[in-house]
Amino acid sequence: MSKTFHVAIVGATGAVGLEIMQVLERRNFPISKLTLLASSRSLGRSLSFGDQKIVVRELNDSAFLGVDFALFSANGKISQKYAPIAREAGAIVIDNSSAFRMDLQVPLVIPEINGADAKQHQGIIANPNCTTAITLMGLYPLHCAFGVKRIFASSYQAVSGSGAQAIQELEQQVRSIGKGESVEKQVYPHQIAFNVLPHVDAFLDSGYTKEEMKMQNEGRRIMHLPQFRASVTCVRVPVYRAHSIAVSAEFEKSVSLDVARSVLMRAPGIKLVDDTVSNLYPLPLNVEGKDACEVGRLRLDCALDNGLAFWICGDQLLKGAALNAVQIAELLAH
């Protein structure tokens, strides 16, 4: 008989938490028991998992008794407080927040890239930032072929990256504008409907946002590449789900388009969609709900000597969050 596990989801009723449940079910993760934890607001709600109805329980110090894997998809403060408690109780924590990503004791893992790092865990493993994860899914295979030095990237990030409330905010703003009514803002400081906001996460003194620097900071750890440089502009766009990133990447070696294509066609978790003659290129709308990230618009970069430009789209609730977390659990379960 193969082993089964007691899995807990922290933040089970959030956008990522709900997605984790679906991914666990769809991938037949070997679960003996599923515990759903959330803040007191969600207590008493029950969620479907397969043919079970599971009642959401309160996140507290004794919530992790007997848990094997605790998948955290709440905010950084919750992770900071409860991840050590879960680890003490014997669980392996896989954390979606940014709380532990820069902690050198905590592996930061994309299974297709540095899955081996997960095995070095000391009870907590961090899941990378969504935009970083999607970009690296396309960049890393190219790095293996050509050796990446630096990238220049701009993101087109969907509102679901800001949670369920942001999805409602975009819907409501579009409805209000349709009726000629004034627009209400709660999640974003400015109207997101029919607008784009060059502002994701908090601003740092350098003028970059935290989100923008995650590409370089997390990219260095995940690719084991301490000299990697990444200049990023992160932009929120009125798309419901799936992020897109435009990338110019500079490499050590000279780049061949044929090699780049064949490398990406073989890469796990990536689908090459690059037939511009037929107007085929990755679109955020087309990767909604898909596990694979789609990469296309491949071209030799005209402003770099050893450079390649590309465009990549990924469902940030899946590869950028829930799917990657479950993949990490799978690595350790097998």
Add this chain to the structure above:
Amino acid sequence: MSKTFHVAIVGATGAVGLEIMQVLERRNFPISKLTLLASSRSLGRSLSFGDQKIVVRELNDSAFLGVDFALFSANGKISQKYAPIAREAGAIVIDNSSAFRMDLQVPLVIPEINGADAKQHQGIIANPNCTTAITLMGLYPLHCAFGVKRIFASSYQAVSGSGAQAIQELEQQVRSIGKGESVEKQVYPHQIAFNVLPHVDAFLDSGYTKEEMKMQNEGRRIMHLPQFRASVTCVRVPVYRAHSIAVSAEFEKSVSLDVARSVLMRAPGIKLVDDTVSNLYPLPLNVEGKDACEVGRLRLDCALDNGLAFWICGDQLLKGAALNAVQIAELLAH
């Protein structure tokens, strides 16, 4: 008595043509007569200009008799056919299409940058691409201070850049989605509502689009900088009006943020909006209908040694088209 001019607008009923009429009126361009020309579809329509109603006339070989300035805002084929005819008739042509932009006999002009080039005209002057014009409005003052070598840029382009039909297409798609109906596509090959399309203009063999290469090709001519390199990804976004561009720029000299800020504060046609503490940065929604382009999110580029990253927004129907064309006419009228 100061001189007045007979002005003709070719493509008067299009998105840019209508904008040109408003700009001429708002800036009190010295007009003795305004002739509105369009294809046979629009014949008989009459448009308001000040307190006049002007009937749209047919564009034909004799349409330019007595015209001083012919502002073309139709497609490239129309310009190729009729611009020489207008010039023969004695008009100075200011052409919004891409037909003559790379013709070395034709000055390509942004008045704030290379206004002097306009005086060298031989009857035709080209108006630059909208995304290029807006980007250069921010880049050129920085170039004067630091000497630009190359840029990496990604655009967030509004649907009005594809004309009035594209505005309707976005509106209709949003309405259809709101009602749960299927979406119709005519202007764009894919749904634009709640999506982003990495596809503006036709694809070249290199993998770049024509639109993407305009930044380098036109930038070289406008800035008199034959070595300038620009790697661009042009992306259509569900915004009605005003383009945004994220730029990483590399310079010859070392860059100071203070100098960059003071240079941009003094630059004509530019407004510095860069107070991230108060969540103030350029937004496409905020530059709608404004002559000035707004620049912000200034930061030392973390992947370049002498680099600056910035974000710029401009109304592409104004600085990217109608305003720039009228400014060129003003240069020559004075």
